[in-house]
Amino acid sequence: MGRDSRTSQDQGYLLDNRQSEAGTRFEALSALFDASTFRHFETVGIDKGWHCWEVGAGGPTVPAWLAERVGPGGRVLATDIDVSWIGTAGAEGVEVLRHDVALDAPPEGLFDLIHARLVLVHVADRDAALRSMIRALRPGGRLLIEDADPALIPQICPDAYGPEQELANRMRRGFRRLLEQRGADLSYGRKLPRLLRAAGLVEVEADAYFPVTSPACAVLEAASVRQVRDKLVAEGLATEEEIERHLAAVASGRLDVGTSPMISAWGRRPAEDGLG
Structure with a gap:
């Protein structure tokens, strides 16, 4: 949900969590994608007593949901390089840690479930970050990665029937150029199934969720542009x-503003492997 690692570019992360618009963006992202994320948790599987790591948590909603599901006997670790927005919820049972998934060693312990949303697309050393997460899985543990693929559907207004829609799409092209300058891989989402298999995970599946228009899309767009x-x-x-x-x-509400497709990919670490 947040962005967990510095890029190799001097400019740094484009959507800095320290900016005032970050809270508005996190709320809009939660409204847009939490239901889909929670559905994927159910598909992947989650149970009482599980140890979960939420990578690049950004906001509080996903760690809070995980904590409720694993119960007091479980563990939920929420990490980000800027943890200020995670702590605003004070969710019971959530441990918060400042951590860079690409540069820092994996947190102590092994996890039954690891999740990252809108993280790796922004990380310069994505391979290192992915390896770090897989090393932190217990044998049989599950990994769920959700990342946007802006290049798959580049328009923010697919029905570009007038000048306002054309301006919105031009603004989106400028936004994507800024992301690319900072090391983002705008085609990363579609690569996830292949990358999870190559990393040794089994039972790999993936799907995509693509909001075409909603009030939350408009809120997210306005906050991002500002x-x-x-x-x-x-x-x-x-x-x-x-x-x-x-x-x-x-x-004005005249635009059907959407988002990039969110591709969710998940797999399981084999019970016996050489990935440790």
């Missing part, structure tokens, strides 16, 4: 007037 507006202008990707015009169109 968060990067200075960079859009500095890079010559949009003018202040265009940004204001786009934000006004989003606020």
Whole structure:
């Protein structure tokens, strides 16, 4: 849900958790994707007493849900490089740790379930981060990775029938360019099944969820644009007037604003393997 690791670029992570819009983005992401994530947890399997690691948690909703499901006999570890938004909920049974999944050693102990949402797409050393998570799985443990694939459906308004929709899609192209400059892999989501199999996981499956329009999509779009507006202008990707015009169109409710497809992939570490 958050972004858990520094990129190799000097500019740093584009959607910095320390900015004021981050809380609004986390709420919108929860409204859009939590139900899908929780459905995948049920598909993958989760039970009382399990030890779970939520990587790049960002906000509090997913760790709180996991804590309720594993109960007092389980363990839920929520990590991020900026844990300020996780702590706002004070969810009982959630341990919070500042941690960089690509650079730091895996947390102590082995986990029955590890989950990361919207994390690896932003991490420069994605392979190292994925290996770290798999090493932290107990034999038989499950890994669920959910990441966007902006290149799969690049338009934020697929039905671009007028100038407002065309401006929204141009703004999205500028946003994606900023992400690429900071090391994001905009085609990462589709690679997940192959990468999980190559890493030694079995029973690998994947699906995708693609919101086409909703109030939460509009909230997410407005918060994201406000968060990067200075960079859009500095890079010559949009003018202040265009940004204001786009934000006004989003606020009006006239746009069917969507998101990139969220691809969820999951697999199980074999009971006996050489991955440790």
